[in-house]
Amino acid sequence: MSQRVLTTESGAPVADNQNSATAGVGGPLLLQDQHLLEKLARFNRERIPERVVHARGSGAYGYFEVTDDVTGFTKAAFLSEVGKRTETFIRFSTVADSLGGADAVRDPRGFALKFYTEEGNYDLVGNNTPVFFIKDPIKFPDFIHSQKRDPFTGKQEPDNVWDFWAHSPESTHQITWLFGDRGIPASYRHMHGFGSHTYQWTNEAGEAFFVKYHFKTNQGIRSLSAEQAAELVGKDANSHQTDLLQAIERGVNPSWTLYVQVMPAAEAADYRFNPFDLTKVWPHADYPLQRVGRLVLDRNPDNVFAEVEQAAFSPNNFVPGIGPSPDKMLQGRLFAYADAHRYRLGVNHTLLPVNAPKATTAQNYGRDGFMATRNGSRHDKNYEPNSYQGPAQTDAALSAPLAIHGWTGTHEAPAHVKDDDFFQAGELYRLMSEDEKGRLVANIAGSLSQVSREDVIERNVAHFAAADPEYGRRVADAVAALRD
Numbered sequence: 381m382s383q384r385v386l387t388t389e390s391g392a393p394v395a396d397n398q399n400s401a402t403a404g405v406g407g408p409l410l411l412q413d414q415h416l417l418e419k420l421a422r423f424n425r426e427r428i429p430e431r432v433v434h435a436r437g438s439g440a441y442g443y444f445e446v447t448d449d450v451t452g453f454t455k456a457a458f459l460s461e462v463g464k465r466t467e468t469f470i471r472f473s474t475v476a477d478s479l480g481g482a483d484a485v486r487d488p489r490g491f492a493l494k495f496y497t498e499e500g501n502y503d504l505v506g507n508n509t510p511v512f513f514i515k516d517p518i519k520f521p522d523f524i525h526s527q528k529r530d531p532f533t534g535k536q537e538p539d540n541v542w543d544f545w546a547h548s549p550e551s552t553h554q555i556t557w558l559f560g561d562r563g564i565p566a567s568y569r570h571m572h573g574f575g576s577h578t579y580q581w582t583n584e585a586g587e588a589f590f591v592k593y594h595f596k597t598n599q600g601i602r603s604l605s606a607e608q609a610a611e612l613v614g615k616d617a618n619s620h621q622t623d624l625l626q627a628i629e630r631g632v633n634p635s636w637t638l639y640v641q642v643m644p645a646a647e648a649a650d651y652r653f654n655p656f657d658l659t660k661v662w663p664h665a666d667y668p669l670q671r672v673g674r675l676v677l678d679r680n681p682d683n684v685f686a687e688v689e690q691a692a693f694s695p696n697n698f699v700p701g702i703g704p705s706p707d708k709m710l711q712g713r714l715f716a717y718a719d720a721h722r723y724r725l726g727v728n729h730t731l732l733p734v735n736a737p738k739a740t741t742a743q744n745y746g747r748d749g750f751m752a753t754r755n756g757s758r759h760d761k762n763y764e765p766n767s768y769q770g771p772a773q774t775d776a777a778l779s780a781p782l783a784i785h786g787w788t789g790t791h792e793a794p795a796h797v798k799d800d801d802f803f804q805a806g807e808l809y810r811l812m813s814e815d816e817k818g819r820l821v822a823n824i825a826g827s828l829s830q831v832s833r834e835d836v837i838e839r840n841v842a843h844f845a846a847a848d849p850e851y852g853r854r855v856a857d858a859v860a861a862l863r864d
Contacts, residue, residue: 449462507576514551523548542828543836569623598634825855
């Protein structure tokens with residue numbers, strides 16, 4: 381095979397890629413050296429702004445196969461028949477650290493899945509935990525600021541982390557998850573994934589259901605202790621990326637079984653917990669898991685930057701038969717995720733191959749902007765309605781309408797019978813074995829004992845005691861022992 385010719389970005393051949401042009405031998409560089417200037421200017425711009433959260437991630441392609449009939453609940457075409465397969469892309473991530481952080485740390489994991497369906501892309505953005513720290517998106521910037529690097533010290537500070545939690549009792553449930561045995565997954569393959577939020581499904585008859593997604597790993601749950609994680613980070617900070625990449629390259633394709641909990645919409649108002657509160661779960665005894673299908677990952681990206689860093693997931697990318705619920709955190713993310721990608725990648729990020737539809741074609745009147753590659757021709761109008769057979773609306777709603785009533789304003793979520801910040805955290809604690817409780821308490825105490833203010837420690841201990849008196853007492857004793 382003949383040697384290919386190196387060219388500039390405009391396609392002109394490069395005569396010398398080893399030496400810059402100078403004014404004589406040993407002289408200063410020349411401004412006219414177009415190849416040198418182009419290389420340096422491009423190099424300066426190789427990095428795009430990293431995600432504020434979920435910056436460090438890994439991704440893979442695969443498929444989703446329907447194994448069970450769910451057409452009674454949703455009219456989504458990609459779920460319309462048993463055996464149907466849809467191409468997917470998934471991005472796993474840690475939440476708090478920057479792009480250069482380590483994988484094996486105590487942190488929730490992002491579980492963001494893109495279905496390339498024939499009705500457009502459907503993005504399901506979740507975590508490896510079924511709950512989250514807060515229930516209202518207005519607190520999200522404050523929460524993340526408390527978890528990220530301190531402006532003065534330049535590192536994550538236990539004082540900031542626990543001070544926010546001390547004033548946010550709704551975090552108690554997620555803290556109990558995070559500091560428990562599953563707080564540090566051994567790999568991305570060995571953890572569950574959850575939609576976390578509540579979503580709406582609508583069937584062909586227009587009946588509405590609220591659903592929660594559960595992706596159960598078929599590899600089994602494997603987690604790391606704090607000591608094992610610290611040792612692994614020292615050996616390979618990229619441990620989760622290494623594991624996922626090598627497993628798929630070996631043909632050991634990880635898979636998950638998708639289950640959903642289904643709640644008829646009419647039952648939501650009187651359910652004992654607020655079904656749209658992200659700090660709460662629906663107990664399986666109330667709404668059992670129903671199997672839907674199987675997710676399999678079988679192909680690594682060829683270019684991590686192009687396909688993982690530039691992957692953009694937006695929970696407002698719905699398809700017919702699937703829509704939002706009144707979940708306040710979800711409602712906030714419907715805007716925030718897409719806006720983050722417009723900032724990071726530009727308004728035309730949906731044209732990038734990893735984000736573009738694969739089983740259909742996007743047809744709309746969006747035009748221009750940075751890096752526009754789909755601006756139409758002389759025959760395409762950029763307005764609607766028009767008389768030139770341009771794309772037109774379907775008049776078919778994606779999902780059922782949500783009933784609303786009352787006055788506008790800032791309101792706390794409506795209270796349900798069991799809606800406090802501690803009941804479910806206590807239930808989770810009481811489900812644990814004695815060994816699991818011991819590790820949970822030790823993990824919390826190891827972090828909480830580093831806080832400098834006694835009142836912040838006392839506030840947090842009070843939250844654990846409100847969840848379960850034994851829980852609070854054991855945390856208090858463990859923290860005191862470490863601070864003596």
